[in-house]
Amino acid sequence: MTEAMIDKVLAAIIGNAFKAITDEMSLTMEKTTRSPILCEAKDFVTGLYDAEGRMLEQTENLPILSFSLSPVCRHIAERFRGDVYPGDVFFHNDVFSFGNQNNDVAAFKPIFYGETLVAWAAAKGHQADIGGAVRGGYNPNATEVWQEALRIPAVKVFERGKLRRDVWELIFANIRLSIVEEDMRAEIGACTVGERRLLALIEKYGIDSILAHKEYLFEASRKMMEAEIARIPNGEFCGESTVYYDGKNEGSTYKIRVRVKVEDKRITFDYSQSDPQTNGFVNGTFTSSASATVLTFLQMVNPDIPHNDGMLQPIEIIIPEGTILNAAYPAATTFGNHLCPPNADAIIRALAPVIPERVTAGWNQLLCSLSTGMNPHRRDTYVDILFMGLKGGSGAMRDSDGYDHIGMIDASGGVLDQDYEMFEHMTPHTLIKHEFLCDSAGAGRHRGGLGVETIYRVGSDATQVVAFGDGDVEPAFGLEGGTEGTLNKIELHYPEGRVVRAKSKDLISGVPAGTVYVQQAGGGGGYGPPTERPVERVRQEVRDGILSLASARNIYGVVLDSLTYEILADETARLREERK
Numbered sequence: 001m002t003e004a005m006i007d008k009v010l011a012a013i014i015g016n017a018f019k020a021i022t023d024e025m026s027l028t029m030e031k032t033t034r035s036p037i038l039c040e041a042k043d044f045v046t047g048l049y050d051a052e053g054r055m056l057e058q059t060e061n062l063p064i065l066s067f068s069l070s071p072v073c074r075h076i077a078e079r080f081r082g083d084v085y086p087g088d089v090f091f092h093n094d095v096f097s098f099g100n101q102n103n104d105v106a107a108f109k110p111i112f113y114g115e116t117l118v119a120w121a122a123a124k125g126h127q128a129d130i131g132g133a134v135r136g137g138y139n140p141n142a143t144e145v146w147q148e149a150l151r152i153p154a155v156k157v158f159e160r161g162k163l164r165r166d167v168w169e170l171i172f173a174n175i176r177l178s179i180v181e182e183d184m185r186a187e188i189g190a191c192t193v194g195e196r197r198l199l200a201l202i203e204k205y206g207i208d209s210i211l212a213h214k215e216y217l218f219e220a221s222r223k224m225m226e227a228e229i230a231r232i233p234n235g236e237f238c239g240e241s242t243v244y245y246d247g248k249n250e251g252s253t254y255k256i257r258v259r260v261k262v263e264d265k266r267i268t269f270d271y272s273q274s275d276p277q278t279n280g281f282v283n284g285t286f287t288s289s290a291s292a293t294v295l296t297f298l299q300m301v302n303p304d305i306p307h308n309d310g311m312l313q314p315i316e317i318i319i320p321e322g323t324i325l326n327a328a329y330p331a332a333t334t335f336g337n338h339l340c341p342p343n344a345d346a347i348i349r350a351l352a353p354v355i356p357e358r359v360t361a362g363w364n365q366l367l368c369s370l371s372t373g374m375n376p377h378r379r380d381t382y383v384d385i386l387f388m389g390l391k392g393g394s395g396a397m398r399d400s401d402g403y404d405h406i407g408m409i410d411a412s413g414g415v416l417d418q419d420y421e422m423f424e425h426m427t428p429h430t431l432i433k434h435e436f437l438c439d440s441a442g443a444g445r446h447r448g449g450l451g452v453e454t455i456y457r458v459g460s461d462a463t464q465v466v467a468f469g470d471g472d473v474e475p476a477f478g479l480e481g482g483t484e485g486t487l488n489k490i491e492l493h494y495p496e497g498r499v500v501r502a503k504s505k506d507l508i509s510g511v512p513a514g515t516v517y518v519q520q521a522g523g524g525g526g527y528g529p530p531t532e533r534p535v536e537r538v539r540q541e542v543r544d545g546i547l548s549l550a551s552a553r554n555i556y557g558v559v560l561d562s563l564t565y566e567i568l569a570d571e572t573a574r575l576r577e578e579r580k
Helices: 008-032 069-079 165-172 178-205 207-230 286-298 334-351 420-426 535-543 549-554 569-579
Strands: 044-050 055-060 089-092 104-113 116-126 155-159 235-244 253-263 266-270 315-318 367-375 380-385 430-436 452-457 463-469 489-493 499-501 505-511 516-521
Touching (some): 008 116, 008 178, 044 069, 055 069, 069 116, 155 165, 165 178, 178 207, 253 334, 266 286, 334 463, 367 489
Parallel strands (some): 266 315
Antiparallel strands (some): 044 055, 089 104, 089 155, 235 253, 367 380, 367 463, 463 505, 489 499
């Protein structure tokens, strides 16, 4: 089919159909998985890829996973070339063959039209356990991959529609929780839905038409991305950020350095000057780091660009092996997804001077936790990632406030990322408090997003709490006169009165029932001078309890009556004039 024969209306229909298919795959995952990590927090991605593994479309519930499937799909297509059949299913999580994180396990299903391989359906989700030394997968003491997880290089678990029972049993004999086996079956089911819907689309419009319009969709997305890049001035722009504490060496710091080179319609992100990898578990993989780069840049461009292979073609990412963002075998790398926030900070700092209207102030750095143990009520083991307190607020922009408590890594379900009743049903813990944290947002003409405070009572003896993140040292930065957000903290208040403050990479065992877990997730940075924020908005936020009277006066220059919250206009005008 020639370019003249392309029907642009049909191309739009096919593109939207690809998206509808991946959305249905996503709903299938949501409704059939059992772990709250998947069915509630939606820590998964679903997608369609062509026969070569190029992205057709994705549904990106968790952005950090967004661009982690296509590299693996290309790897499987090449690795098993000539040995792929209808009914095959592959599993994969190996970080040294384009995986992003050990716990993020993917299922891939080839789609055949007749005897011809035409596409792949894939789903990847964070599994509640993946073997290794610590239940749940996060081991701050790890120095090599085998202390973190069971490695699953691309392997067939179904061949020609028949379960390879020996392979299946080998994998799940090395994983602690039976719920993982059930959730991986759900991933296969989502892929099967994708296969059925794509074959129905082919039957309706014909394989030649689908393939031709696929290439047109790639080309259209490439041109849209090129147009966005062309709006950035040509040049080289540098930014850096700091990663704090590698889990092994107290006080250790590592630099992420990015050189962004813009040449007309192409953009390159070069991390060659970043620090070497650590000897702890604070390392990234190429796939997790490249995905973080792409999702950060997507926040600065047209949000309507279709997410297919064409969108990525004008973007080059250079991350040398052996750096903290691309650790060499056999390094520990589970923390890699959580290097996304400092990676994003480096990119924002590089591009803020040239496209200030398209960047945000700093986002709250991650500090989160995982608890695991024996649930005495259900008489089984549990693993819970506390999504309620996971992230804090995003940074403000030139024309808008930041998002309040974005939830998971760089935006997800926000304050309702984890259902309170399901939290108490699936764990032995009792929730005491979960609400926005007063005075947590960085101040500015537009304030940063609010952080949250989460408190629960531990309900089982011998509970293990794993803390991981980077947000207890450097708060989210402000831009253009905006102030920084607040820091994170996690504390354990033991029944006898002892208080233990968790380090940012910590494994605390033997936590007794009755211990009170207290977490504060900080807010995002502000944008613009605080004294330019409308007085009425400041008053309203004091009334709502998310800003204190003292902060209204001392930071925003707004003086309110302490009883009625009425604006004291003369005093406010005088104070704001002094602040200028």
